[in-house]
Amino acid sequence: MAGGCGWSQTARIGGGHPENGRTVVTEALSHAGVSLSSEALIGLRRVALSAYAKPPVAALPGGFLTRKRGQGVEVADVREYVAGDDIRHLDRGTTARTGRLHIRQFQEERDRVSLLVADFRAPMFWGMQRAFLSVAAAEALVLIGWHLIESGGRVGLLAITADTPVIIPPRGRTRGMLDVIGGLVQAHASSLTAIQAGQDEGRTLAQALTSAERLTPPGSEIIIASGFDQPGDALADRLDQLAHRRSPRLVLITERKTREMPRGWYSIRFSDGQQKRVYLDGTESEGSDIYQKIDAHPALVLNASDAIDTTGRRISAAFSERYAA
Template identity: 55%
Template sequence: MTAALRATGVALEAASLIALRQVALRSRAEPVLAALPGGFATRRKGHGHEVADVREYVSGDDIRHLDKGTTARTGALHVRQFHEERDRVTLLVADFRSSMLWGISRAFRSVAAAEALALIGWQGVSEGGRVGLLALTPDGQVAVSPRGRVRGVLDVIGGLVRAHEQALQSVMAGTVADRSLDMAMSGLERLAPLGSEVIIASGFDDMGQGMEQRLAELARRRVPRLIRITDAAAGKLPKGRYPIRLSDGRRLRVSLSGHAQTQHETETICGRAALLIDAGSGVEQTARLLAANLPADRAP
């Protein structure tokens, strides 16, 4: 890989995505207001195994939860309370097609997509869920089956880094043959269990004619959520004509008026609400935005 592809904001580094764990956990502690409606119901899996508190016994409590140490120390019956577990499965879909491999300010849109999905992954496993990955590259896919705990997120991070490097190498080799987004997501249903949450992070360029139908079919048995990765700096470029090269190799010039566009927080894609994340924003801001729109207790 050339030096340019190892630059900050261009390369995707596992250490940076692992470090996002603390950012994700801190964002959960902050008071937030959700901007997107809707949610996701999950199947409860008993009382969990992690002790949340110890309190005095009251009539009706399960005697199996007695805390022997506290009972012996105080002389009064005490029981343990546990954190409740939820069987939430989240499949993270990362769009690393060539249209995502650019950025003007802080990072490539592909890197911002990976950061957002890693934050969601850390949040998911901290709440007792499982996470998996489907990364879309210019010439294929990288899939990681859903798994819980820290090991699950580390597997996802490994898949993200591997897929992103493959995508950069494909572009540099000139072997890019991007498929439309709807076609690139083929096989997604085999990886996402029924009732799971499917979070797609993409610029939603070249979605394909069947994207709306694919999302509708996905929504029948699963819960699709859309995150559109933008680059607000692109709307702030000075007035002028800029040369660009398309994914098929064609070159052309684009004229910009120089008038900055207002960046909103949400928009509608294929009739569905999509959260907008600016690739130029810092990870702390992204984490707060995700915490507001994907709260732990989200429900219909």
Template identity: 50%
Template sequence: MSAALDMPGIALRAETLIALRSLALHHEDNTVLAALPGGFVTKRRGHGQEMADVREYVAGDDIRHLDRGSTARTGTLHVRSFQEERDRVTLLVADFRPAMLWGTRRALRSVAVAEALALIGWRIIEQGGRVGLLAIGAAEPVVVSVKGRIRGMLALIGGLVRAHDAALQLALAGERNDPVLDGALARINRVAPTGAEIVIASGFDTPGPDLRDRLGQISQRRTPRLISVVDDVAENLPPGVYPIRMPDGSRRRARITGQDRAEPASEIAGFPVLRLDSGQDVATTARVLQAAFPPDREP
């Protein structure tokens, strides 16, 4: 890789994404967001294998859950209660197409995509879920199968780094054409199990004519969640005349009047979207994602 691309905010490094684990879990125990409004997040009780606590027996408790050690020490019947066992599966979809390989401030949009998905992935793994990856670009997509635990997250990070490096190399070779997004998402149904949560982080450039239908098909058996990664400075340039370079190498001037600017979209193809600015610091991104993806949330 050339020295120009081996810079913070341009190159994607595995150690950087691994280090996001501590940031992803910061203040998690203090959150007051819940799956239902009006309360605090509580630990759910169920019949999983992770023990929640030991308490005195009351009428109606399952006698099979008697805790012999506590009963013997106290002389009073005690039973174990367990955390609810739920298999949360999330496929993280990273858009590394050519249009994502630019940015005006802290990082390329593609790097911001990888950071956001890593933050989400670390929290899901910590909560006992499993994560997989579909990284799309101008070449063949990179797929990492759904896995759990830290080993699964490290495999996902490796996939992100490989896919991003490949996208940068294609850009160096002159690749500038974006495959349509609706076609790139067709693989989701083959790599994500039924019932999975699908987190798509993209700029949604070149969506294709069938994006709405594609997301509708995904939502029939899975739960899509959209994250739009934008560059606020580029989208809100002050009025003036700006030189631009076209894909064919020619140069032109564009006049920005500052009038008729559209409000940021709250939906894309009829689905709610969370908006992230690639220029903001990663700590801010982590706080935004923590509010949007609270702990113990059902997919």
């Protein structure tokens, strides 16, 4: 919801009687869907791989390539020698065991770097059913990240918090993804603490994205998961600037359960403390498609209340379509 508001009927940060509110809030923040845990995010690898049952293995649009056989240092396969093969790639062990010439085929080294950007600012810390928008954003990025790692890419992290951002340089293999997960958990907990303490710096999304360009080389992709509340007047220019030499991919995290609430007036509270009343009529607004436009850039729409398997399939369909040869 624009303006970084939280519905009075939803779970959100803050509030409570001064005598017992601290205990209630502390217990609430430890629940799944409100906080992040490394174990749960690591477990999403199974969901990601099952959703991408048939990952693309050909060239990707936009200059990104998945693994393919060719010259490199990692062995992809061993096969019998045929006329014209480079004898320098002879596999001595297999040749000795079989008595026939065998050569090694190597994994071609194609560098694909992706920066996962998680929006953990104050407008993301609310939800109605399954999870906070901040948690749903982290889950979506982890699902995407596991796929990228399995495809041979490198992933890094820029976690935008209410305080100091958390940055993880791009790395490959499982170790790289584990570093990203650790950064997400740390950043989410840090932002929760800062918001509770009233230390939110109130940065716009455009301001928070100023460091994204220097964290990635030209030709890389930047995947931003956010509710795109409090975007700032310069967000369109920032996205256009990123798109000049990189590929920004937007993931819009929403809460569709608000459209299932009974008709009537509801109080909302903005991040600056102002309160207003709005009328909900229960009708579905436009934008129910899989994509919406944000400053002329397409954004994949994900619902925070959806089951994680549903989210995985939605991401798989969108990214497989985009990355098809």
